[in-house]
Amino acid sequence: PAHSKHSHKRRRVGIMGGTFDPIHNGHLVAASEVASVYDLDEVIFVPTGRPVFKLSKKVTNAEDRYLMTVIATASNPKFTVSRVDIDRPGVTYTVDTLRDIHKLRPDCDLYFITGADALAEIMRWKDANQMWDLAHFVAVSRPGYSSDLQELSLPQQAVDMIEIPALAISSTDVRKRAAEGMPVWYLVPDGVVQYINKYGLYSSM
Ligand code: ATP
Numbered sequence: 001p002a003h004s005k006h007s008h009k010r011r012r013v014g015i016m017g018g019t020f021d022p023i024h025n026g027h028l029v030a031a032s033e034v035a036s037v038y039d040l041d042e043v044i045f046v047p048t049g050r051p052v053f054k055l056s057k058k059v060t061n062a063e064d065r066y067l068m069t070v071i072a073t074a075s076n077p078k079f080t081v082s083r084v085d086i087d088r089p090g091v092t093y094t095v096d097t098l099r100d101i102h103k104l105r106p107d108c109d110l111y112f113i114t115g116a117d118a119l120a121e122i123m124r125w126k127d128a129n130q131m132w133d134l135a136h137f138v139a140v141s142r143p144g145y146s147s148d149l150q151e152l153s154l155p156q157q158a159v160d161m162i163e164i165p166a167l168a169i170s171s172t173d174v175r176k177r178a179a180e181g182m183p184v185w186y187l188v189p190d191g192v193v194q195y196i197n198k199y200g201l202y203s204s205m
């Protein structure tokens, strides 16, 4: 019936994976914009365990990254956070994330949200060609990175590229600013600024 807006379509669920060390407004704008364009019912933020392409780098412990992600997303009714990647032992592969979320949301259409830069990394790893059956991929534009999907030689139709409001923010830059005593207000949500200060994250880098 027309009065029941969602009765005729499958639930659409976005998955926003990331290290979130820390989560910043670029991540939130990306998720919000894809949710709007694709009429998503929910976006699940999934902080990684050990990201396979960051094995040589020092990453803040998973509980701090998880809690900052919860703080940053708490006020948005469509945003949720999943522990699947941080609770799975070992290195995080996107294909495992998709399989786990598929089990949790069996009757939903999944949309994996990624920046153009991260998409290139994901495709180099485990079972990349099985990911297309599990989710639709949405690559968002990111300042400083090429948005040319042709270079990646991906299957036709598997990935959409969308232009989103440009926020030239990276977690790397936020960490560096925090370490140097520079302000990170308005780059990350207020609660995340306060969490960083409260626990002295990134102060000794
Ligand atoms: P780091 O500098 O530590 O790599 P990051 O800012 O790239 O951090 P990630 O946690 O690595 O953040 O990214 C998670 C996802 O969000 C990736 O798909 C990435 O491409 C995307 N992303 C991050 N920042 C932006 C941004 N400013 N605009 C659009 N997409 C972004």
Ligand code: MG
Pocket: 118
């Ligand atoms: Mg990154």
